[in-house]
Amino acid sequence: MASANESQGLKIAVAIFVSLTVILAVTSYFLYSEYSKAIEQGNTARNEATQANTKASQANNNLISVLDRAGYQVQSDTATVLTTIDTDQQALVSSLSEQLTAANEAISQAQRDGATGTEVARYRENLTGLIQTFTDESTLTPTLKGSLETLAALTANQSRLATALATDNVRLRRQLENVDNVNQTELNRQQQAAQAAQQDLQNEHQKYEGLFEDQRDQLSQLQRQVAELRVQNDRLTTNLASQKDDYEDRISDILEQMKFWRDQTEKTEVVLDNADGYVTFVDYSTRRVRTNLTRSMGARPQMILSVFDADAPGLPSDKPKARIKLIEVGDRDTVATIEEQFDKNNPLRTGDQLYSAAWSPDGPQRFALIGKIDMNRDGVDDREDLKRLIEAAGGVVDYDLPTPSVGQEQGELNARISYYIIDERDPIRTPSNMRSVQEMNLDDLAFATTRTDAIEQARRLGLRPLPIDRLLSSLGYSYGMTIPGVVEASDRAAIERLLNPEGTTVPLPGTEEFERRRQEAEANSPF
Structure with missing residues (x-):
């Protein structure tokens, strides 16, 4: 049973296998037949594609050749190429317009310079028309062939225009050559004259160059001398400054010594002066006297002297015996008149001493008047009268400092001055116009300061003060006397x-x- 079942199964399996084999064979047959057809169709399509690619490649190569020949690079598409061509044509139109403008300016300049040929104007009109035609073709029917034909016409017109300009230029050059020949002849003559003038200028330049060299040498020598003199001047200036300082120190020391010894002398000396002369003869009948003064001693007519006793110790402070005035001055003696005799009980005698506070045989006495001078104590300044008295006695006023209402400062204080005169007396009567101390103005206050400074400077110089009353006494002044030099x-x-x-x-x-x-x-x- 089991074997029968196995045989039945084997048969079924063989039947199924045979059936599947037949089905596979039929299927393979049909599949192979369709595959063969597909292969043939694929080969046909590949051949057609190859032919199409060949034609496209040939067309592309032709397009590239056309673009290269036209001067354009390979673009991505036709629209781009066309846009580029339009842009280039517009740029060419603009360039031609600019060239037309430049050509017109050049032709106009040539005509202004003398180009008178009719061809120039005709070719100029042709140039304008051709450029307009090219512009129209480029804007209306932009074809490369039309543009090339128009450019060819433009080139031909330009050639003919250039030829016309060259012909006209040749004519102008010939005319200019004739003019140049004439100008060259004149230029040669001018050049010869210029060369002659240049030669003369060089000769003059050489001559003056030599003179300049001499002057430079002299200037250098003078500069060296100036430098040496400056060094010497600096050295001398230094020495002078040093000597000046030494001199000022010595002067200051001498002035201090003079001041010291004058102070010492005035402490012990009871006299201020020595007798200037003596009376040698007295004649009361003619009121004349003779003295031992002579012309060589410096005596001169009209000098006024005071007479003191023969035993008077120098110049005393009391009044003199008389006042005399010299009228004749000789080489051996002098004659004087008795102007006034103050002491009637003490007549003049031979041997009486003659004094003058303003004069001595050694030279005139020099005075400084400081402040108010009121001789008669009437409150009015009398400095001019005092000056005349001093000058009449042979003295000199070197410095005068009046009050602001009287005058200005004159002269300067110096060590040669013998005395400075001050008047500190109160007036006997006060003028109605005199101001009080409380009414002093700024000028009076400033003058008081100036007067104090002047007295201080006089003391530094070693000058001796001389009160006005002692000076008037030595001059023989009396109240109411006629002042010399005053004409009444x-x-x-x-x-x-x-x-x-x-x-x-x-x-x-x-x-x-x-x-x-x-x-x-x-x-x-x-x-």
Whole structure:
């Protein structure tokens, strides 16, 4: 049973296997037949694709050749190429327009310079028309062939225009050559003249260059001398400054010594001066005296001197015996008139001493007037009268410091001044216009400071103070006396009669006749 079942199963299996084999064979057959057809169709499609690719490649190569020939690079698509061509044509139109403008300007300049040919104007019109045609073709029917044909026409027109300009230029050049020949002849002549002038200029330049060299050498020498002189000047300036300092120190030391010794002398000395001369003869009948003063001692007519006793110890402070005035000065003695005798009980005698506070045989005394000078104590400044008294006595006023209402400062203080005069006396009567101390203005206050400074400077210089009363006493001043130099009145007729008695003519002083008469008068005089 079991074996029968196995045989039945085997049969079924063989039947199934046979059936499946037949089905597989039929299926394989049909599949192989369809596969063969598909292969044939694929080969046909590949052949057609290969042919299409070949044609496309050939077309692409042709397009690349056309673009290269047209001057364009390979673009991604046709639209881009066309856009590029349009852009280039527009740029070419703009360039041609600019060239037209430049050509017109060049042609106009050539015509202004003398190009008068008719061809130039005609070719200029052709150029304008051709450029307009190219512009129209580029904007309306933009074809490369049309543009090339228009450019060819433009080139031909440009060639003919250039030829016309060259022909006209040749004509102009020939005309200019003729003009240049004439100008060259004149230029040669001018160049020769310029060369001659240049040669003359070089000769003059060489001559003056030599002079300049000499001047430079002299200048260098002078500069060296100036440098040496500057060094010497600096050295001398230094030495001068040092010497000046030494000199000022010595002067200061000498002034201090003078001041010290004057102070020491004034402490022990009871006199201020020595007698300037002596009385040698007295004649009261003619009120004249003779003195031992001479012309060589510096005595001069009109000098006023004071007379003191023969035993007077120097210049005392009391009043003198008399005041005399010199009228004749000789080489051996002098004659003086007695102007005023103060002491009637003490007559003049031979041997009486003569004093002058303003003069000495060694030279004139020098004075400084500081502040108010009121000789008669009437409250009015009398410095001008005092100056005349001092000058009449042979003295000199070197410095004068008046009050602001009287005048300005004159002269300067120096060590040669013998005395400075001050007047500290109160006036006997006060003028109605005199201000009180409380009413002093700024000028008076400033003057008080200036007066104090002047007195201090005088003391530093070693000058001795001399009160006004002692000076007036030594000058023989008395209240109400006539001041020398003051003319109160004059009678010209009387003066003429005195000078020319009975019509006689008196010679002028200094003439030979005057000297002769003076010598005769001295010989006949009892004095």
